Amino acid sequence: DTEVTQTPKHLVMGMTNKKSLKCEQHMGHRAMYWYKQKAKKPPELMFVYSYEKLSINESVPSRFSPECPNSSLLNLHLHALQPEDSALYLCASSQNHGPNSPLHFGNGTRLTVT
Amino acid sequence: AQSVTQLDSHVSVSEGTPVLLRCNYSSSYSPSLFWYVQHPNKGLQLLLKYTSAATLVKGINGFEAEFKKSETSFHLTKPSAHMSDAAEYFCVVSDLHGGSQGNLIFGKGTKLSVKP
Numbered sequence: 001d002t003e004v005t006q007t008p009k010h011l012v013m014g015m016t017n018k019k020s021l022k023c024e025q026h027m028g029h030r031a032m033y034w035y036k037q038k039a040k041k042p043p044e045l046m047f048v049y050s051y052e053k054l055s056i057n058e059s060v061p062s063r064f065s066p067e068c069p070n071s072s073l074l075n076l077h078l079h080a081l082q083p084e085d086s087a088l089y090l091c092a093s094s095q096n097h098g099p100n101s102p103l104h105f106g107n108g109t110r111l112t113v114t
Numbered sequence: 115a116q117s118v119t120q121l122d123s124h125v126s127v128s129e130g131t132p133v134l135l136r137c138n139y140s141s142s143y144s145p146s147l148f149w150y151v152q153h154p155n156k157g158l159q160l161l162l163k164y165t166s167a168a169t170l171v172k173g174i175n176g177f178e179a180e181f182k183k184s185e186t187s188f189h190l191t192k193p194s195a196h197m198s199d200a201a202e203y204f205c206v207v208s209d210l211h212g213g214s215q216g217n218l219i220f221g222k223g224t225k226l227s228v229k230p
Contacts, residue, residue: 004157041223042204042220042222042223043158043220048217056217090157090158092157092158099145099165099208100146100163100165100208102148102160103158103160105150105158106157107155108157110155
Protein backbone atom coordinates (compact mmCIF):
# COMPACT_ATOMS: atom_id res chain seq x y z
CA ASP A 1 0.00 0.00 0.00
CA THR A 2 1.16 3.52 -0.74
CA GLU A 3 0.70 6.76 1.19
CA VAL A 4 -0.68 8.44 -1.92
CA THR A 5 -4.21 7.28 -2.66
CA GLN A 6 -5.70 7.50 -6.14
CA THR A 7 -9.30 6.89 -7.15
CA PRO A 8 -10.71 5.29 -9.14
CA LYS A 9 -8.29 2.43 -9.89
CA HIS A 10 -9.84 1.91 -13.32
CA LEU A 11 -11.93 4.22 -15.51
CA VAL A 12 -13.53 3.68 -18.88
CA MET A 13 -14.98 6.75 -20.55
CA GLY A 14 -16.34 7.78 -23.90
CA MET A 15 -14.96 10.71 -25.84
CA THR A 16 -17.88 12.94 -24.88
CA ASN A 17 -17.79 12.16 -21.15
CA LYS A 18 -16.55 14.34 -18.31
CA LYS A 19 -14.82 12.55 -15.45
CA SER A 20 -12.34 13.35 -12.68
CA LEU A 21 -9.36 11.55 -11.22
CA LYS A 22 -8.66 12.10 -7.54
CA CYS A 23 -5.48 11.95 -5.48
CA GLU A 24 -4.94 12.36 -1.75
CA GLN A 25 -1.90 12.42 0.54
CA HIS A 26 -1.60 13.08 4.26
CA MET A 27 2.18 13.26 4.58
CA GLY A 28 2.23 17.06 4.78
CA HIS A 29 3.87 17.27 1.36
CA ARG A 30 3.64 20.66 -0.36
CA ALA A 31 4.27 19.55 -3.95
CA MET A 32 1.95 17.33 -5.95
CA TYR A 33 2.25 16.01 -9.48
CA TRP A 34 0.34 14.36 -12.31
CA TYR A 35 2.17 11.99 -14.61
CA LYS A 36 0.96 10.05 -17.65
CA GLN A 37 2.47 6.64 -18.38
CA LYS A 38 1.94 4.67 -21.58
CA ALA A 39 2.68 0.96 -21.71
CA LYS A 40 6.38 0.04 -21.57
CA LYS A 41 7.38 3.71 -21.25
CA PRO A 42 8.59 5.87 -18.36
CA PRO A 43 6.16 8.35 -16.78
CA GLU A 44 5.79 11.74 -18.46
CA LEU A 45 5.24 14.83 -16.35
CA MET A 46 1.98 16.69 -16.93
CA PHE A 47 1.52 19.16 -14.07
CA VAL A 48 3.23 20.28 -10.88
CA TYR A 49 1.55 22.05 -7.98
CA SER A 50 3.76 23.70 -5.40
CA TYR A 51 2.10 25.11 -2.29
CA GLU A 52 -1.27 24.67 -4.00
CA LYS A 53 -0.30 26.81 -6.98
CA LEU A 54 0.21 25.43 -10.46
CA SER A 55 3.91 25.85 -11.12
CA ILE A 56 4.46 23.68 -14.19
CA ASN A 57 2.20 22.73 -17.08
CA GLU A 58 4.12 20.65 -19.58
CA SER A 59 2.14 21.82 -22.62
CA VAL A 60 -0.73 19.52 -21.77
CA PRO A 61 -3.90 19.83 -23.93
CA SER A 62 -6.73 21.77 -22.35
CA ARG A 63 -8.93 18.66 -22.25
CA PHE A 64 -6.91 17.88 -19.09
CA SER A 65 -7.61 20.35 -16.30
CA PRO A 66 -5.85 20.05 -12.93
CA GLU A 67 -7.14 21.36 -9.64
CA CYS A 68 -5.60 21.51 -6.18
CA PRO A 69 -8.40 22.27 -3.68
CA ASN A 70 -6.04 22.07 -0.67
CA SER A 71 -2.59 20.84 0.27
CA SER A 72 -3.77 17.20 0.57
CA LEU A 73 -5.88 16.86 -2.55
CA LEU A 74 -5.19 16.93 -6.27
CA ASN A 75 -7.76 16.38 -9.00
CA LEU A 76 -7.49 15.93 -12.74
CA HIS A 77 -10.64 16.82 -14.66
CA LEU A 78 -11.08 15.10 -18.00
CA HIS A 79 -13.28 16.26 -20.87
CA ALA A 80 -13.53 15.30 -24.52
CA LEU A 81 -10.61 12.91 -24.38
CA GLN A 82 -9.22 10.99 -27.33
CA PRO A 83 -8.45 7.26 -27.51
CA GLU A 84 -4.73 8.05 -27.50
CA ASP A 85 -5.19 9.51 -24.01
CA SER A 86 -5.68 5.97 -22.70
CA ALA A 87 -2.85 5.40 -20.20
CA LEU A 88 -1.96 4.95 -16.55
CA TYR A 89 -2.28 8.29 -14.75
CA LEU A 90 -0.02 8.57 -11.75
CA CYS A 91 -0.23 11.07 -8.94
CA ALA A 92 2.81 11.80 -6.79
CA SER A 93 3.79 14.06 -3.94
CA SER A 94 7.03 15.30 -2.40
CA GLN A 95 8.02 17.42 0.58
CA ASN A 96 8.70 20.30 -1.77
CA HIS A 97 9.43 20.81 -5.46
CA GLY A 98 13.18 20.57 -5.25
CA PRO A 99 15.99 18.40 -6.63
CA ASN A 100 16.59 16.47 -3.39
CA SER A 101 12.98 15.70 -2.59
CA PRO A 102 12.02 12.22 -3.79
CA LEU A 103 8.55 11.57 -5.12
CA HIS A 104 6.02 9.25 -3.52
CA PHE A 105 3.71 7.76 -6.14
CA GLY A 106 0.18 6.41 -5.94
CA ASN A 107 -0.79 3.19 -7.72
CA GLY A 108 -2.41 5.11 -10.54
CA THR A 109 -5.70 5.20 -12.40
CA ARG A 110 -5.87 3.01 -15.51
CA LEU A 111 -7.84 5.10 -18.00
CA THR A 112 -9.39 3.71 -21.16
CA VAL A 113 -11.02 6.11 -23.62
CA THR A 114 -13.44 4.45 -26.05
CA ALA B 115 21.05 19.61 -19.69
CA GLN B 116 20.70 16.48 -17.63
CA SER B 117 20.02 13.11 -19.21
CA VAL B 118 20.04 9.49 -18.11
CA THR B 119 20.69 6.30 -20.06
CA GLN B 120 19.78 2.83 -18.91
CA LEU B 121 22.06 0.54 -20.83
CA ASP B 122 19.85 -2.56 -20.86
CA SER B 123 16.17 -2.68 -21.70
CA HIS B 124 15.85 -6.21 -20.32
CA VAL B 125 17.93 -8.17 -17.80
CA SER B 126 17.26 -11.79 -16.91
CA VAL B 127 18.82 -13.53 -13.90
CA SER B 128 18.27 -16.73 -11.97
CA GLU B 129 16.94 -16.62 -8.43
CA GLY B 130 19.79 -16.35 -5.94
CA THR B 131 22.27 -14.83 -8.41
CA PRO B 132 23.48 -11.19 -8.38
CA VAL B 133 21.61 -8.39 -10.07
CA LEU B 134 23.28 -5.52 -11.96
CA LEU B 135 21.18 -2.82 -13.63
CA ARG B 136 23.29 -0.22 -15.38
CA CYS B 137 22.68 3.52 -15.52
CA ASN B 138 24.77 6.38 -16.87
CA TYR B 139 23.91 10.04 -16.48
CA SER B 140 24.92 13.32 -18.00
CA SER B 141 24.90 16.44 -15.86
CA SER B 142 26.70 19.75 -15.66
CA TYR B 143 25.98 19.91 -11.96
CA SER B 144 26.33 17.59 -9.01
CA PRO B 145 23.16 15.62 -9.63
CA SER B 146 20.56 14.03 -7.42
CA LEU B 147 19.99 10.47 -8.60
CA PHE B 148 17.28 7.95 -7.78
CA TRP B 149 16.25 4.40 -8.56
CA TYR B 150 12.55 3.58 -8.64
CA VAL B 151 10.88 0.19 -9.07
CA GLN B 152 7.49 -0.44 -10.65
CA HIS B 153 5.70 -3.75 -10.28
CA PRO B 154 2.96 -4.58 -12.80
CA ASN B 155 -0.13 -2.39 -12.48
CA LYS B 156 1.41 -0.45 -9.61
CA GLY B 157 2.89 2.98 -9.06
CA LEU B 158 6.59 3.67 -8.68
CA GLN B 159 8.35 2.99 -5.39
CA LEU B 160 11.58 4.70 -4.37
CA LEU B 161 14.39 2.18 -3.91
CA LEU B 162 17.18 4.59 -3.02
CA LYS B 163 18.53 8.08 -3.62
CA TYR B 164 21.90 9.80 -3.95
CA THR B 165 22.05 13.46 -2.96
CA SER B 166 25.81 14.20 -2.63
CA ALA B 167 26.41 12.42 0.66
CA ALA B 168 27.94 8.92 0.75
CA THR B 169 28.70 7.55 -2.71
CA LEU B 170 27.52 4.04 -1.79
CA VAL B 171 23.82 4.24 -1.17
CA LYS B 172 21.83 1.46 0.47
CA GLY B 173 18.16 1.13 -0.32
CA ILE B 174 15.23 -1.07 0.49
CA ASN B 175 14.94 -4.81 -0.21
CA GLY B 176 18.72 -5.33 -0.24
CA PHE B 177 19.44 -3.06 -3.20
CA GLU B 178 22.33 -0.62 -3.30
CA ALA B 179 23.90 1.72 -5.84
CA GLU B 180 27.28 3.39 -6.14
CA PHE B 181 27.69 6.92 -7.48
CA LYS B 182 30.87 7.08 -9.60
CA LYS B 183 31.50 10.60 -10.80
CA SER B 184 34.51 9.64 -12.93
CA GLU B 185 32.39 7.13 -14.85
CA THR B 186 29.14 9.15 -14.64
CA SER B 187 27.44 5.97 -13.50
CA PHE B 188 24.91 4.99 -10.86
CA HIS B 189 24.48 1.23 -11.27
CA LEU B 190 21.99 -0.69 -9.13
CA THR B 191 23.05 -3.99 -7.56
CA LYS B 192 21.72 -6.71 -5.32
CA PRO B 193 23.76 -9.72 -4.17
CA SER B 194 20.98 -12.29 -4.54
CA ALA B 195 17.86 -11.97 -6.68
CA HIS B 196 14.46 -12.97 -5.36
CA MET B 197 11.43 -13.82 -7.48
CA SER B 198 9.65 -10.77 -6.07
CA ASP B 199 12.33 -8.51 -7.60
CA ALA B 200 10.88 -9.08 -11.08
CA ALA B 201 9.70 -5.61 -12.12
CA GLU B 202 10.56 -2.52 -14.16
CA TYR B 203 13.36 -0.37 -12.79
CA PHE B 204 13.86 3.31 -13.59
CA CYS B 205 17.03 5.33 -13.09
CA VAL B 206 16.18 8.98 -12.56
CA VAL B 207 18.13 12.24 -12.38
CA SER B 208 16.71 15.43 -10.95
CA ASP B 209 16.72 18.40 -13.29
CA LEU B 210 18.34 21.49 -11.84
CA HIS B 211 17.56 24.01 -14.57
CA GLY B 212 15.37 27.07 -14.10
CA GLY B 213 11.64 26.51 -13.93
CA SER B 214 12.09 22.77 -14.23
CA GLN B 215 14.15 22.63 -11.08
CA GLY B 216 13.31 19.48 -9.24
CA ASN B 217 11.66 17.79 -12.21
CA LEU B 218 12.65 14.21 -12.69
CA ILE B 219 14.25 12.93 -15.88
CA PHE B 220 13.53 9.24 -16.28
CA GLY B 221 15.58 6.62 -18.05
CA LYS B 222 13.66 4.36 -20.40
CA GLY B 223 13.54 1.58 -17.85
CA THR B 224 15.03 -1.89 -17.43
CA LYS B 225 12.76 -4.87 -17.11
CA LEU B 226 14.19 -7.40 -14.66
CA SER B 227 13.09 -11.02 -15.06
CA VAL B 228 13.97 -13.59 -12.39
CA LYS B 229 13.98 -17.28 -13.32
CA PRO B 230 13.35 -19.96 -10.68
